[in-house]
Amino acid sequence: MNAAQINAFYAEAFPGASAHVEHADGKTARLRLPFNPNSTRPGDTVSGPTMMALADSAMYALTLSAIGLQPMAVTTNLTMNFLRMPGRADLIAEARMLKLGRALAVGDVLIRADGAESPCAHAVVTYSIPPKKGG
Amino acid sequence: MNAAQINAFYAEAFPGASAHVEHADGKTARLRLPFNPNSTRPGDTVSGPTMMALADSAMYALTLSAIGLQPMAVTTNLTMNFLRMPGRADLIAEARMLKLGRALAVGDVLIRADGAESPCAHAVVTYSIPPKKGG
Amino acid sequence: MNAAQINAFYAEAFPGASAHVEHADGKTARLRLPFNPNSTRPGDTVSGPTMMALADSAMYALTLSAIGLQPMAVTTNLTMNFLRMPGRADLIAEARMLKLGRALAVGDVLIRADGAESPCAHAVVTYSIPPKKGG
């Protein structure tokens, strides 16, 4: 799947989601999450759960771009390190595939405030790929 | 802070949040997240980001119950393992403090569908505690 | 496999290992690592890698006690939080199974200095279970 196909799938499967897939090629993916004042926490900065959802969504997009539409691919592990507060900004997530196996896809995701050099969060995410039917 | 005080703080600081603190005593905390059909994913089950937000919220409540109101306590690390799909159910999160230091609080959280014995997710969460002013 | 069988397998497969399986029943496992002055770090305390190896060994023992002898079960993810320095002491590791699936086993491990109440480390460990041949 390419970025446009993944965005179309996200719009249908996750009506509330607002992250936009800008690029996805099976090896890397790039998503943008527009700033939303409803997704802040004390300190006037994008909340942690918002960034975790973005990291998960970025690795899902990367996995779908590698294996095709498999809605039942599910996250099995997500490790998030919060590094700096992003403030009130669009967030850019860049995912990189570390391993694409038959059963598991593992990648990491760097999240930056748009225009910033230093990352505000880093995630490692594992997706479980459902076995093919028929075979 | 006790459960009622934390619920009052959550209602003000996170207007969209719907998890309810049922118990918090500095060593353990228990939260309930009512089922919300807007928080599902393909497979008709509560979404992963919803469970991550609940785990984070449970460790935040546990930390506040131990150290008092410190809105700027922030998550530094969250590791989530997804174990089973919870389906369409209220979720119960039980947090346990593993270490309460001066700078860091570390705990783990088990999430179960209400009434289920087996957990659907497990998280380990670290909060950074801001240094006291004045001293 | 029971504790004695796992200890016999460990002695053959890992000649340098010194952790002793005291109990393993498929749901929990308990291992003891005798204090070894060659496994310390600055601060005169058991080193971090020694505790990581113990956590991994505890989850391996728990997994083997659940599924039988599968030498090619391998760790896919290990998340370790170091909580307190154990000092110069035997370490006790207690592992608990969180999920035993067909392809993955997930558990957590608490490590304490022998006789201490508070844990010095906590781990979450995932093992990949090789598919059965033949079928």
Add this chain to the structure above:
Amino acid sequence: MNAAQINAFYAEAFPGASAHVEHADGKTARLRLPFNPNSTRPGDTVSGPTMMALADSAMYALTLSAIGLQPMAVTTNLTMNFLRMPGRADLIAEARMLKLGRALAVGDVLIRADGAESPCAHAVVTYSIPPKKGG
């Protein structure tokens, strides 16, 4: 500290260690672990704990290259994903600093078998930096 100084410190503080710091500049570090037949596991491949110790050592070297000799800098969190078996090979660890704060240093580490393109393991490691005395 530069690579030579860190190697000298490692030789004194960790007599059994055999990883060699090839480069360390506060932003990245590169270590080599020569293959040792005593560090294998079933499958005739370098063991998981050996790779965890290498990842920890790489982030320690990177941290010391950034902040100077602080023997009491300690690991607080290490998350390891095992991706492929490295076989019987020297291992190369490349660490990258994600955040260097006053209290915490966070980085990630890619481990490859020497000459291989694909990584065999990925780690995210947090070190706690002790507060300066006197000030």
